[in-house]
Amino acid sequence: MGRRIGISGAIGAICVLLLAACQAPLNPIVPVGQAGYDAIDGAQPDIAERYALQAGDVLSISVFDEPELSQDEVAIDAAGNLSLPLIGDVRASGSSATQLARSIEQAYGANYLRNPRVAVSIKKARDMTVAVEGQVNLPGIYPWREGDTLLTALAQARSPTDVAKLDQILVFRMVDGQRYGGQFDLQAIRGGRMPDLALLPGDVVVVGYSGLRGAYKDVLQTAPLVAVLRPV
Structure with missing residues (x-):
């Protein structure tokens, strides 16, 4: 009996390890926390240069x-x-x-x-927009206005759903043909522990990417993030 329990325990431990591996971050290139702000802030050309x-x-x-x-x-x-x-x-x-x-x-x-x-x-401007995708109540493309932030974009999308991963908000930005991205914690922003993120026209916000693994992989396969946080 003891041997049988030991084998069962070992199998269970292996299953736990495999499950943990399946839940690992999708791509370490996506910077998190302050590194995410550095990545996006480093990709903020003047609108006169970008649009x-x-x-x-x-x-x-x-x-x-x-x-x-x-x-x-x-x-x-x-x-x-x-x-x-x-x-x-x-x-x-x-x-x-x-x-x-x-x-x-x-x-x-x-x-x-x-x-x-x-x-x-x-x-x-005739067409300056941001896109909000993923676990929000009203995903879509919304007009961009000077001063818009991550919070205002999510408000336009009627806020994240009840099952959204609030610490897994992705923002993607294209600059000179290169894709930048960062991961942000909405709870920390709402609580004032981290600053709200200023958005630019063309930004794409994806809420709760762990529930959108296929879509997230497609984004990276079609236009991978640049490996460096700032252009060189």
């Missing part, structure tokens, strides 16, 4: 020391162009705000101004 302009976006064009050439509000037309004083149509769609500013400087500098300086800012 690709498109038809329907409304911009502010400031030509320094040239108020008559500046435009408080000008929309990108359906063809993807801006119409500006003296220089006419300028291609805008597909460029970042910073790239467009350089193009306008070149156009004015070619025939009209000496060493022009131009600033372009986005006043109204």
